[in-house]
Amino acid sequence: FxxxxxxxxxxxxxxxxxxxxxxxxxxxxxxxxxxxxxxxxxxxxxxxxxxxxxxxxxxxxxxxxxxxxxLPVATWSTSKIEVLNVSENISEHIDKNGIWYLTFNPKDEATSNGVIRAVSLFENDTLIQTFSDEKTLKSKPRLRFVIENYNEKNTYRLDFTVENKEAKESSANVNFNCSPYLEPEVKVTSSMAENSKFPISKLEDYNIETYLRTDVPCANGDWILYTFTNPVTSSKIDVLTGIPHHPRFIVNDVDVEYSYNGIDFEKGDSFDYGNASIYPKKPVKAVRIMITGTNNEPLMAGQDLRINP
Incomplete structure (x- = not known):
């Protein structure tokens, strides 16, 4: 165990x-x-x-x-038609500056009823950020917050509203976690045709659960290019192919390359089971996946870069 x-x-x-x-x-x-x-x-x-x-x-x-x-920062459970206004002091859950993700996780499919709205984070009773749009619990909302002025003396409060519109069970844990990665603005392009349900823009959202899927197998000469708006300082950048948490549609016949100026590229590590890493010595302007062979699958998948500080 x-x-x-x-x-x-x-x-x-x-x-x-x-x-x-x-x-x-x-x-x-x-x-x-x-x-x-x-x-x-x-x-x-x-x-x-x-x-x-x-x-x-x-x-x-x-x-x-x-x-x-x-531990969850909040939780609820109801099977009545009602509106729940939740307000939680979450100070003990926040311990650093960074990009934080608030996720609403229903306990199972049967309890994913209801909607969430008016999600707000306060620092010392001052509003940091709010999401007013209504989102279904079934969609497992994932909301991005930026904390820039953390101090251990600060207090943080999370407010949100849950509306259960039917007499069905609505139950969820709410988690708040700081991303261990950097998330610089990036533009991704590719030589391959994308699947409209899994477009290339999924490689720009830094959501580790989303991914690109092509509509065709990859072939020698195909490429995916990540170009940063501003050069990024990083100790290590992980480049991943395939579906997250699932060894399908990976590519191994690949060169991963990186560029400090967006024009001249040099090679990083070799791909191993669909993944590779680069260890830049100065700020990086672009990362490129250069495919040198087929993956013997009907399509390929690509993921967000994992950019370590």
């Missing part, structure tokens, strides 16, 4: 699956090995996103690795 790892107020606390269990962890997003650090006490960090934990039963047998979870 895997452990449970919870992040709150700058601390990761791990609960082993049973007394005396050996739990090891990795801080770089990799699966812990038997040589990884041993968890012995709560870990103080604000960069919890890349921590992974795993229970080791012996040197050869271990549980699946798990990521750190954050």
């Amino acid at each position: 895997p452990p449970t790892a919870i992040y709150k107020s700058g601390t990761i606390t791990v609960t082993p699956p049973y007394e005396g269990a050996i739990v090891r962890y990795d801080t770089q997003g990799n699966e812990p090995t038997k040589e990884s650090a041993l968890y012995t006490k709560p870990i103080e960090t604000r960069d919890y996103e890349n921590y992974m934990f795993r229970t080791f039963f012996n040197e050869d047998v271990a549980s699946p690795a798990v990521k750190v979870e954050k």
Whole structure:
């Protein structure tokens, strides 16, 4: 059984699956090995996103690795026709400047009834940002907020309205997480015909659940070009193909290239199982996927860049 790892107020606390269990962890997003650090006490960090934990039963047998979870900032459950006005102090959930995503996650398909509107975030009772449009819970809304003036003395409040229009169950957890990646403005172009339901603009939204799908197989000479409005300083840029969380429509016969001026390109790492990384030495203006062969699939898929600070 895997452990449970919870992040709150700058601390990761791990609960082993049973007394005396050996739990090891990795801080770089990799699966812990038997040589990884041993968890012995709560870990103080604000960069919890890349921590992974795993229970080791012996040197050869271990549980699946798990990521750190954050507790929901709000939750509700109703099966009545009613309007719920929710207001939550979420100060303990916010611990840094950055791009934050608020997600509404129904507990299952049967509980995804109702709509959400008037979602607002306040800092010291001053409105930071609001989304007034009505969104269905079934669509699992994902709202982007930018926090620029974080201070541990600040207070943060989240307000939103839920309207359940039918006497059916509406139940969800609301999560608020800081993106570990940079999200610079980017324009993406390609030589390949896009699928209208999965257009190339999906590579510009920095939503790791959306992706590009072509209407045709890829071929030698095809390309995808990511061009930043302004050069981006990054320690590492991950380039991914295929459908997120699913090993379909990946490409391996590829050169990933990057350019500091948008004109002259140099090669990054080789692709391995549909993914590659580049480690730029100065600000990058463009990243290009140059396809050198077919992927032996009816189409290909591409994902947003993962741009590390």
